[in-house]
Amino acid sequence: MKTFVRLTLTAAFLFQSVSAFTQEEGGGKRLYQSYCTGCHGSGGKGDGPAGKSLPVKPADHTDAKKMDQLTDNHLFMIITKGGAASGKSSHMPAWGGVLKEKQIQEIIVHIRGLSRAGNNSEKGVSKDRQGGN
Ligand code: HEC
Numbered sequence: 001m002k003t004f005v006r007l008t009l010t011a012a013f014l015f016q017s018v019s020a021f022t023q024e025e026g027g028g029k030r031l032y033q034s035y036c037t038g039c040h041g042s043g044g045k046g047d048g049p050a051g052k053s054l055p056v057k058p059a060d061h062t063d064a065k066k067m068d069q070l071t072d073n074h075l076f077m078i079i080t081k082g083g084a085a086s087g088k089s090s091h092m093p094a095w096g097g098v099l100k101e102k103q104i105q106e107i108i109v110h111i112r113g114l115s116r117a118g119n120n121s122e123k124g125v126s127k128d129r130q131g132g133n
Pocket of ligand 1: 036038070079
């Protein structure tokens, strides 16, 4: 009987953490798919179709080493004001006129998730692709 209770608790715990994860992903992922993947790629590797024709390669958001050096504040600024305002390429557009502050913060949560997802196996990428259009 004791074992049964413990198993049930474990299952409940697992279920809870999975749904917390999906919730966190929700909005930011959708926004990212709509506005960013053209250049950054659906998995965030910087390999989107529009990015290929640019002289500067769009950032690889799955590169944890690089991403960990960027503060949330920096990410917020570059997404809001574009690359040029942060001394980066102007091929990274400014989104402040398109997206609300809250939406940009949701995208940042999503980007952070990309570099944390275990240094991205191909599996993680193809899962992301399902939402793409
Ligand atoms: C038109 C293509 C394009 C689109 C669309 C685009 N980006 Fe970028 N992005 C770039 C390029 C090019 C760079 C690399 C700039 C550089 O290295 O100088 C970049 C760099 C970045 C960086 C890295 C900044 C750094 O300091 O390394 C972040 C973060 C970023 N983009 C986020 C986004 C987000 C979020 C969106 C969607 C809201 C988006 N980008 C949409 C082209 C694009």
